Amino acid sequence: MNRSLAIVFIVVIAAASSWPAMATSLSAQIVMEDGAPYYVPVTATVTSGNPIRWDNPTPTHHTVTHNGCAEDGSSCLFDSGPVPPGAQFTIPGLPAGRYLYHCRIHPIMRGVLTVTDAAPTPAQL
Numbered sequence: 001m002n003r004s005l006a007i008v009f010i011v012v013i014a015a016a017s018s019w020p021a022m023a024t025s026l027s028a029q030i031v032m033e034d035g036a037p038y039y040v041p042v043t044a045t046v047t048s049g050n051p052i053r054w055d056n057p058t059p060t061h062h063t064v065t066h067n068g069c070a071e072d073g074s075s076c077l078f079d080s081g082p083v084p085p086g087a088q089f090t091i092p093g094l095p096a097g098r099y100l101y102h103c104r105i106h107p108i109m110r111g112v113l114t115v116t117d118a119a120p121t122p123a124q125l
Contacts (some may be wrong), residue, residue, distance in 0.1 A: 009073075010054050011118075019052050020082040024089070025052045025093065027052065028045075028050070028113070029054070029055065030044055030052065030053070030054045030055070030111065030113075031054070031055050031057065031059070032054060032055065032056045032064075032083070033058065034058045034059075034060060034064060034102075037099075038103070038106070038108065038110070038111070039109060039110070039111035041055070042110075042111050042112065043111070043112045043113075043114065044111070044112075044113055044114070045114040045115075045116060046093075046094060046113065046114075046116070047100055047115070047116055047118065048095055048096045048116065048117055049091045049092075049093040050093050051090055051091065051092055052090065052093070052094070053088055053089070053090040054080070054089045054090075055088045056085060056088065056119075057085075057086065058085060059085050060085065061082040061084055061085070062082075062083050062085060062103045062104075062106065062109065062116060063079065063080050063081060063082060063083060063102075063105055064078065064079070064101055064111075065079045065080065065102055065103065066078045066082065067100040067101060067102060070102075070104075077094065078091050078094075078101070079104075093114065093115075094113070096115050096117045097114075098113075098114050098115075099113040099114075099115065100112055101113065107122070
């Protein structure tokens with residue numbers, strides 16, 4: 001019985017660690033896609049001061065542009081410019097807050113980045 005319980009525990013831990021809905025981490029890696037939801041994960045959570053990286057494996061240029069850049073320009077916190085196929089865009093980190101972003105080339109591409117003050121606890125995962 002103990003061995004069966006241990007195997008179930010290992011399977012549950014392995015599944016939880018790879019669960020796609022869990023986008024909370026110390027650093028974030030977001031992948032640009034040609035189809036919906038376009039940014040994967042579409043909603044990512046990272047702790048403040050940690051890097052955020054967007055990878056573009058598509059055959060098309062994309063951007064990662066904070067919505068503040070389009071609204072008034074004065075609160076533009078990040079704008080990648082065109083990210084070519086096979087390239088990436090990284091920012092060193094942001095203060096706590098919720099940041100909406102989009103692709104200037106393909107306005108249908110939208111994402112949300114939530115930056116928290118503290119690292120997630122096991123209960124939050």
